[in-house]
Amino acid sequence: MSAFAFFGALEIGLIYGLVALGVYLTFRVLDFPDLSVDGTFPMGAAVAATAIMGGINPWVATGMAIVVSAAMGWVTAFLTVRCGILNLLASILTMIAAFSINIRIMGRPNIALLGQETILTPFESWGEALYMRPLIVGVLVLLSAWLVVRLLNSDFGLGMRATGVNARMVAAQGASTGFYTYFCLAISNGFVGFAGALFAQTNSFADVTSGVGTIVVGLAAVILGQTIIPGKKIWVTILAVVVGSILYRLAVAFALSSGMFGLEASDLNLVTAVLVALALILPKMKRPGQRATGMKVSSPTTHVNHPSKPQTKPSSGEPL
Structure with a gap:
């Protein structure tokens, strides 16, 4: 793999790390299958x-892209909380509507940004663009990850995490589960829209079809990262999600650039499916020497049965 391909894959992996953060908030924290990210990713690119x-x-x-994408996440939450539509169906409806909205925003299917100033333009004069662009994107991603860690470790974040585990318990405590749903979906799609805005500015174009398969990439990053870096602390989990996105993109770039597998660019979805399947299968594989049944064998100790003392009923004069 050439240096250009490596740093290019690193840059894309960092950008999709923001997508992985958004997917983690909905799927892992809130337990909400949100497929609207396939529409909010190109929406962030279109608005920016x-x-x-x-x-x-x-x-x-870029800020406008974040706000508009967060608003689409709010729409998904509204369809679920207020209208009673199944969460999966509500996100699909939002994703379908976002496709037409993105064309309306751009006025055409795609926009080229060649020669336009972006948020990375002032930093490219500091050094070689090949190295500076991943560095600046990495700083933005780490800042976003820090904000997510601070949010989830706060009292509000604890209530949001509890909503994903047991919404009835949270409602019984007098908290609003609907508000947590609105907020989580909005901030999740805001991160995805941020990723779309960065993607458009780093690649110098915005296309209405750039969001196809975004949810799969986000899930692959979350699953792969948590498989490689397991941990129960919030900051470890968030770091694993970002690292999983980077490793996923590097693995895809290596598989497509090396000729040993005979893969082409059209095999991207196949490589994604294989990587996600391996990430799901590997944790479930039994270690050598572990019993297949998973039953524990008790030690051969001798148990002595001691006769229990007969219970005597208290007399009428004794207190019960």
């Missing part, structure tokens, strides 16, 4: 690209 082409500052354009 359209705003930059309109002469808006790239940082402001």
Whole structure:
């Protein structure tokens, strides 16, 4: 693998680390299967690209992308909480609607950003762009991961985590599970929209089909990262999610760039499916020497049965 391919895969892996953070919040924390990320990822790219082409500052354009994508996550929560639609179906409806909205935002299926100023442009003068771009993206991703860790370790984050584990218990304590759902879906899709905005600015284009398979990539990063770096602490889990995204992209780049497997760019979905399957299978494989049944064998000790003393009923004069 060449240096250009390595740093390119590292940059894309860091960008999709934001997607993995959003997927982790919905799937792992809230236990909400949110498929709307396939629509909010290109929405973040569409809003940022359209705003930059309109002469808006790239940082402001990125913030607009985050807000609009978070609003789409709020719509998914509204369909579930207020309208009573099944969470999976609600996210699919939002994803379908986002496709048409993205075309409306851009006015056409794609926008090119060649020659336009982005949030990475001022930093490219500090050094070689091949190395500086992954560094700046990495700083933004680490800052986002730190914010997620602080959120989940707070009292509010504890209530959000409890909602994903047992919503009835949270409601019995007088807390609003609906509010936690609104907030979690909004911030999750906000991170995904942030990733889409960075993707458009680093690749100099925004396309309405760029979000196809985003949920699969996010799940692959979460599963792969938690398999390689297991841990119960929040910061370890968040770090594992980001590392899983980077390793996933590096593995895909290595598999497609090396000729030993005979893979082509069209085999990307096949490589993704194989990596996710391996990440799911490996933790379930029995260690050598472990019994298949998983039953514990008690030690051959002799048990002595002692006769219990007969219980005597108290007399009428004794207190019960």
